[in-house]
Amino acid sequence: MDQKRLKKRLFLNDLFKNLFSLSVVFALLVLGILFYRIIADSIGWLSIKFLTGNLSIFPEKAGIYGVMVGSVWLMSIVVPVTLILGVSTAIYLEEYAKKGNIQMLIKVNISNLASVPSVIFGLLGLAVFSRLFNLGSSILAGGLTMSLLVLPIVVVSSQEAIKAVPSYLREASYAMGADKWTTVRRVVLPVALPGILTGAILSLSRAIGETAPLVVLGIPALLLRVPTSVMDNFTALPIQIYYWTLDTVLTAEYANLAAATIVVLLLILFMMNSVAIVIRNKFEVKF
Amino acid sequence: MSDRETDVREIIQNNIRNKKGIVNKIMPVFFFIMASVSVLTTIGIIVTLVTDAYKFFSAVGLSEIFSTRLAPLRAEDPTFGILPLINGTIIITAIAMLVAIPLGLTAALYLSQFASPRVRKTVKPILEVLAGIPTIVYGFFAYTFVTPMLMSLIPTLESKNALSPGIVMGIMIIPLVASLSEDAMNAVPEILKEGSLALGSTKLEVAIKVVIPSAISGIIASFVLAISRAIGETMIVTIASGSSKAFTFDITRSMQTMTSYIVEFTSGDAGSGTTGYYSLYAVGLILLSFTLVMNLIAQYISRKYREEY
Structure with a gap:
């Protein structure tokens, strides 16, 4: 009798272990299918001509050179703005702020800001940057909107990096007669730099793939010139994927163009994440 | 001197x-x-x-806002009933949760209770890749692969429908549920699990009778955060669910969520100063309140019901 019950319990254990593992297998399988489908759709379309050509309504002629330039321009706004804002905020919270209401307010604010849907940031950008500051759908408006969107990521990761700097390093610096700013600049920041950079790259990879805020800003689906300044209109990789996917109803080959653009986008993300991992493993100092 | x-x-x-x-x-x-x-x-x-x-x-009058008639782009007498958008948001979120919660929770149980350290170390980063893929890519996947596949199973399925983006969004959210509930499960002290094992429990019994009850607050918080994430998700639904403003519970048909309403309306010609333009911000405000309430609930649950050891 007892033997039978034990057998049943062990059987159930094995059964559910396998069932549970199926969930993981399912998720991995979907990931595999997704990659396979996208690569299969892009084969034959992803070529040097595609990377160096300009947009065209004819699928065979279309290239994404201008789109990639647009994404690079966008990042040229996002990188400095988020780094300056994010690292300064983290330094303020960890090094300067007294424990109290203001520090709590900023911390709670940042964690709530991180969970605001990205499309809401688009509305903010539309009302403030596009309309109020009259920046329209320029690179500057898109870049500033995107910077605010990824700001919480940079702040939180920089905070973690600064927190990880042991306090005896700071105390040693003070003991040598250094003042607070010198200590922050010469001791804390250099030690925290790998962690800060890792977070910055991760936030950047979020910004480069984010679509909704840019669509809300009214980035046009027209065949634009390659942008040459931050005040120019532009299109970016995710935007182009969006419009090509929508237009597959009209021209089936647009699906292939979208897939090829997705491959480019994923490769960029993959490279950025690899760099982040290398920085974390190679340069991070452990105490 | x-x-x-x-x-x-x-x-x-x-x-x-x-x-x-x-x-x-x-x-x-x-x-x-x-x-x-x-x-x-x-x-x-x-x-x-x-x-x-x-x-x-x-x-716009309150009786019009809380109606099911939504026709913001009609030239004469546009109507702004928000219920179709709220209905679409809730239905697509519900489909996503039906996928994400069971799969995410069981994946977390497998990884934290059953998997060997080696399996865990290889599988977890790959699962994180799912979370790192831009949502526009999922939108493309839902529209060009999942929808046609579902159409061969359900012939009445429209090319834009609520089912496909719901499922794909659920898959996208699996890593969120899995990693947050796994964190909660790992926070359960080893002595509780070992005590139960020593009394002769199988791993499954430990998981169900010890780990889940102890970690329940963190697990539920992860569900609530997942709901918040699904409500705010934009590109998958915009691409794969279309922009039908009908008030319907039929998941084989096109539905519009609050997020995709905002995208559709801004990428069209929303003239500044029109009621249609202001409706964007009203929908945005309601969307923000939804996600904010969900986040506050999640924070409340994980703070209030946390077991202290």
């Missing part, structure tokens, strides 16, 4: 007072100003949403 000595002392003091003193006074102010940008962002979001939403609410 010689003259020379006082000179040196004066120079040093002047140096400290002028150069370093100023920098040390300026930098905290500079950092504080930078830190206040994040607070200003929040204020900016609330002010823009509330002021423009107010213009909308004062232009």
Whole structure:
């Protein structure tokens, strides 16, 4: 009798272990299918001509050179703005702020800001940057909107990096007669730099793939010139994927163009994440 | 004291007072100003949403807002009933949760209770890749692969429907549920699990009778955060669910969520100053309230019901 019950319990254990593992297998399988489908759709379309050509309504002629330039321009706004804002905020919270209401307010604010849907940031950008500051759908408006969107990521990761700097390093610096700013600049920041950079790259990879805020800003689906300044209109990789996917109803080959653009986008993300991992493993100092 | 000595002392003091003193006074102010940008962002979001939403609410009657008639782009007499959008948002979120919660929770159980350290170490980063893929890619996948596949199973399925983006969004959210509930499960002290194992429980019994009850607050918090994430998700639904404004419970048909309404309306010609333009901010405000309430609930649950060991 007892033997039978034990057998049943062990059987159930094995059964559910396998069932549970199926969930993981399912998720991995979907990931595999997704990659396979996208690569299969892009084969034959992803070529040097595609990377160096300009947009065209004819699928065979279309290239994404201008789109990639647009994404690079966008990042040229996002990188400095988020780094300056994010690292300064983290330094303020960890090094300067007294424990109290203001520090709590900023911390709670940042964690709530991180969970605001990205499309809401688009509305903010539309009302403030596009309309109020009259920046329209320029690179500057898109870049500033995107910077605010990824700001919480940079702040939180920089905070973690600064927190990880042991306090005896700071105390040693003070003991040598250094003042607070010198200590922050010469001791804390250099030690925290790998962690800060890792977070910055991760936030950047979020910004480069984010679509909704840019669509809300009214980035046009027209065949634009390659942008040459931050005040120019532009299109970016995710935007182009969006419009090509929508237009597959009209021209089936647009699906292939979208897939090829997705491959480019994923490769960029993959490279950025690899760099982040290398920085974390190679340069991070452990105490 | 010689003259020379006082000179040196004066120079040093002047140096400290002028150069370093100023920098040390300026930098905290500079950092504080930078830190206040994040607070200003929040204020900016609330002010823009509330002021423009107010213009909308004062232009459109409450009985019209809480109706099922949504035709914002009609040239004459546009109507702005929000219920189709709320209905679409809830239905697609529900489909996503039906996928994400069971799969995410069981994946977390497998990884934290059953998997060997080696399997865990290889599988977890790959699962994280799922979470790192831009949502536009999932939108493409839902529209060009999942929808056609579902159409061969359900012949009545429309090419834009609620089912496909719901399922794909659920898959996208699996890693979120899995990693948050796994964190909660790992926080359960080893002694509780070992005690139960020592009494002769199988791993499954430990998982169900010890780990889940102890970690329940963190697990539920992860579900609530997943719901919040699904409500705010934009590109998958915009691409794969279309823009039908009909009030329907039929998941084989096109539905519009609050997020995709915002995208559709802005990428069209939403003339500044029209009721349609202000309706964007009203929908945005309602969307923000939804996600904010979900996040507060999640924080409340994980704080209030956390077991202390």
